[in-house]
Amino acid sequence: MTTLLAARSDRPVQFLWGTNVLVEEAALQDIVRDDVRLPEAGPTCEDLAPARFVTNPAALEEVFLAGMNAVARMDGAPPITSVVVRIQGWREGHGIPAAAESSPYVGWCCLFATPAPSTAESGCLSLADPRAGSDLTAMPGLPWGRQVLIRPVPGALAIAPGWLTHSVVPIEHGQQLVMAVATCSR
Template sequence: MTIANIGPGLVTASTVRQIDLTGIACANILDRHTAASSFTTLPLHEAVADIEALRQAFVADMNALAERGIEGGTAGGPVADVQMEAQIWLGGYEKPMFAVPNDYLAWCFLEVVAPVEADAGTVAVFDPRAGSAMTAMPGLPWGRQLTITPSAGSLAVVPGWLTCSIVPVEKGKAIAVVVATSIT
């Protein structure tokens, strides 16, 4: 597991790692589920074969951040459980800036039809605090975000107070993902 710090001076920890989806993810999720719109949810058991294993992976990474405490920019306490939702993002799906009221927010990408455009479908994470390297400052070399590129097996966890957005998914492409929020 890699714990990345977002922003020099103002430290905020996040995790991004690859997990082995063998036995966790259902096979051919995108082939079995066609959506009428660019965003749809599906029953968790139709995307995840071993829900408990994925739950444990999310909880472990969230607790790794919780152990960093205030010094790591993660004011949340220990995580007891997570709420998970399986989603399919199709070409054209995007989500503007958002944050969650939970201590932690996470994504596990189960299946991805690789885009041609490198940033398509990425999750962009920004530190909304003034003075952070993640806050856009016109004329200055700041305003860079942490980007989480969707690839099968990528699991990422960030503090819920960080601002996130989802860059539009490229037309003709698709992503199956499980989004999790912490329960303390």
């Protein structure tokens, strides 16, 4: 959400707190294996061999590169030239406290999720603006007025500036996710 300043007659309205974020459904057919399954036993978060889950790593990188460049264009920023994609398995109890990345943009794509959680927020990616709030902002530090939650369903893709605070709501008992996480460089 963008906040508007009252315009003076000699100045146009200015947009403040603008933060471009892309949230969409990625077409993963021919990219993700049909038999994607996370082994039941294992740590709450682990890096996984991409070949076990992805049939076309270059196509997955292109999904992230296209999304990051779309946000870069909205930001009026230079194009992104390369991405690094990691495949991670997330199991019950995994959660990420508020963090940020040094990468210009960071992206997440859910490749597999089972079963449907009993709590709607379980495993959600949460995005929040870490900048100090302003007067009359619903919650200082959240100029959007709220956190943005992205549910972990297969195909869910989110791209955000690396400085934007992100976290993961802890994953509930029995829930498992396979996530692609991407960072980039110019």
